Amino acid sequence: MDILLSKLRLKINQDIFLKDPETTELGNHILESGLEMIDQLGLESFTFKKLAVQLQTAESSIYRYFENKHKLLIYFTNYYWALLEYFVVFKTNNLISADDKLRIAIDILCNPTQLNDEGIALSLNKLNRIVIAESSKSFMTKAVDSENKAGFFEAYKNITKRLSQIITEINTDYPYAKTLASTCIEGMLHQQYFAQHMPALTDFNNFDKSQRADIFYQIIKNNINH
Amino acid sequence: MDILLSKLRLKINQDIFLKDPETTELGNHILESGLEMIDQLGLESFTFKKLAVQLQTAESSIYRYFENKHKLLIYFTNYYWALLEYFVVFKTNNLISADDKLRIAIDILCNPTQLNDEGIALSLNKLNRIVIAESSKSFMTKAVDSENKAGFFEAYKNITKRLSQIITEINTDYPYAKTLASTCIEGMLHQQYFAQHMPALTDFNNFDKSQRADIFYQIIKNNINH
DNA sequence: CATTATTAATAGTAATACTTTCATGAACCT
DNA sequence: AGGTTCATGAAAGTATTACTATTAATAATG
Numbered sequence: 001m002d003i004l005l006s007k008l009r010l011k012i013n014q015d016i017f018l019k020d021p022e023t024t025e026l027g028n029h030i031l032e033s034g035l036e037m038i039d040q041l042g043l044e045s046f047t048f049k050k051l052a053v054q055l056q057t058a059e060s061s062i063y064r065y066f067e068n069k070h071k072l073l074i075y076f077t078n079y080y081w082a083l084l085e086y087f088v089v090f091k092t093n094n095l096i097s098a099d100d101k102l103r104i105a106i107d108i109l110c111n112p113t114q115l116n117d118e119g120i121a122l123s124l125n126k127l128n129r130i131v132i133a134e135s136s137k138s139f140m141t142k143a144v145d146s147e148n149k150a151g152f153f154e155a156y157k158n159i160t161k162r163l164s165q166i167i168t169e170i171n172t173d174y175p176y177a178k179t180l181a182s183t184c185i186e187g188m189l190h191q192q193y194f195a196q197h198m199p200a201l202t203d204f205n206n207f208d209k210s211q212r213a214d215i216f217y218q219i220i221k222n223n224i225n226h
Numbered sequence: 227m228d229i230l231l232s233k234l235r236l237k238i239n240q241d242i243f244l245k246d247p248e249t250t251e252l253g254n255h256i257l258e259s260g261l262e263m264i265d266q267l268g269l270e271s272f273t274f275k276k277l278a279v280q281l282q283t284a285e286s287s288i289y290r291y292f293e294n295k296h297k298l299l300i301y302f303t304n305y306y307w308a309l310l311e312y313f314v315v316f317k318t319n320n321l322i323s324a325d326d327k328l329r330i331a332i333d334i335l336c337n338p339t340q341l342n343d344e345g346i347a348l349s350l351n352k353l354n355r356i357v358i359a360e361s362s363k364s365f366m367t368k369a370v371d372s373e374n375k376a377g378f379f380e381a382y383k384n385i386t387k388r389l390s391q392i393i394t395e396i397n398t399d400y401p402y403a404k405t406l407a408s409t410c411i412e413g414m415l416h417q418q419y420f421a422q423h424m425p426a427l428t429d430f431n432n433f434d435k436s437q438r439a440d441i442f443y444q445i446i447k448n449n450i451n452h
Numbered sequence: 453c454a455t456t457a458t459t460a461a462t463a464g465t466a467a468t469a470c471t472t473t474c475a476t477g478a479a480c481c482t
Numbered sequence: 483a484g485g486t487t488c489a490t491g492a493a494a495g496t497a498t499t500a501c502t503a504t505t506a507a508t509a510a511t512g
Contacts, residue, residue: 026459042368047499058460063501136362142268144423157426175429176441182420182427183413183445190412191405197370200383201408203401215402219409222448245489252490273468284491289470 010082013151016075021065022121029055030065031122034072039126043073043134070138074152077135080127081155083120084112088162098169103217105163110188110213132189160185171224180223184216236308239377242301247291248347255281256291257348260298265352269299269360296364300378303361306353307381309346310338314388324395329443331389336414336439358415386411397450406449410442 014020021027033054038046046069052059066072087108092101108115113125139153147153164181167174174180191212194201204212240246247253259280264272272295278285292298313334318327334341339351365379373379390407393400400406417438420427430438 024458044367048501049499056460058462059500060461060502061459064459068500133366136366139424140359140362140419141270148424153424157424160427177429178427179417179429179441180445182416183409186412186416187405187409190408193366194408198365198374198379198383201386201404203403203405215405218452219406219445219449222452223445226444226448250489274470275468284493285469286471286492287490290489294469 010079010086012075012078012082013154015150016071016078016152017066018063019065021075026055026057026061027065028121029057030062030072031075035076035122035126035130038069038073038076038130038134043069043130043137070141073130073134074138074147076122076127077131077138078152078155079122080131080135081159083124083127084108085155085159085162087112087115088159092166098166099221101166102170102220105166106184106217106220107213109159109163109185110216111209114209132193135189167220167224174224177224180220184220187219188212188216236305236312238301238304238308239380241376242297242304242378243292244289245291247301252281252283252287253291254347255283256288256298257301261302261348261352261356264295264299264302264356264360269295269356269363296367299356299360300364300373302348302353303357303364304378304381305348306357306361307385309350309353310334311381311385311388313338313341314385318392324392325447327392328396328446331392332410332443332446333439335385335389335411336442337435340435358419361415393446393450396447400450403450406446410446413445414438414442 009022019027021031030051034046034051037051037054041050048062048066048069049059052062055062066075088105091104091108095101095104113128115124135156139147139156141147160178160181163185164177167177167180191202191204192206195204195206199205203215235248245253247257256277260272260277263277263280267276274285274288274292274295278288281288292301314331317330317334321327321330339354341350361382365373365382367373386404386407389411390403393403393406417428417430418432421430421432425431429441
């Protein structure tokens, strides 16, 4: 897998950036430090100015890669979901049992940070944290319809589709596969956030990670086999 | 119920505002037009300056009521959840069957806009829309821990607690009542958003409202009676 | 070596998110 | 009736944000 991953290049919608950050040194620095700073400061306090100071470069140089910080966030969320989709496909590909696929997909989605991250350029831990804390801001805007049309949320829709396809594979007649899939994927993110910041809203802390996978497996299984 | 509602005064945490907006004319105008404008413009484009122009008042007058727009949003979300909790308690109070309570609670949460809003000062439709589109931004910030400590999310935690208590009433041994409750409440909001803006993520459109209640009822029921 | 692309440095603009000060008028208190 | 308090409005000011534009320096390429 390491070998495969080292050659892995995730396909990111070209319209998200002005200039592909993976093609230059500065671009890669923008990704690394940008991820780090959004993680640390939160999206609201993060600015391109601060990133420029950190990278000892000019603000205008960063603007040549990304139109604004919102697009940078969208870049990261696409990167994250494309990565998880890759792992889901890779690890479920040769399995026969749809139930096994479900277990593995849920495990990856609930505990992505346990994945081997050799060959992944960006920190999976940081990506995971910013997706948990910031990703809803990427589509909860007035620009959602045009950005959806432009394909900015494809990676997120794709992973949801994968999960819903596994659900449908288990029970072809289940009519709410998409709703169940998206509710669980969103729920997995929220439960992690609640565990850390609003424990009254969850039964888990961030140590029982396998339990969190269990309950989402149960939610799906118990539903599709009514 | 109308009579009761006309006397209803929702308790909002005093630390959310600098000066209680419900006590003055300007304060009430800030709530009404603020809600309207956040709904129309979205939180990002909404500013106190724009609100001041709309109300033909000074920006500084608005700042005397709310520290910033973030607090105003928190005010609205508290108002909304306090209102729904009131309805849930009111409508389930005298019921014996926990299952009936569950059905009613879910129905209220999924279709709040069908509620009789005589006596509610603010538009339930607009509240519903901004809670769907903006409420996650109220707690997805770096200030979440201190604001949680200050009680800014009590109303949200309370309604989740109500739902989880109903779940526990149905099955005392079910260990994940809080996770199930918060996942469903968040899911109900997201499904409404997806139906409108990202239909690939849901099986519903915004016309089959009763179906949306059904699936969340099923998710809960099928789980607690494993 | 010439061309082109890339970046850094600087400056500038409009808007945002406030804060401060002060004047006015209404409400209320004795 | 007169003084005080309080809410509001008007105006001005500050720091930061979110950009855009211009130009010079540097590196890559052919």
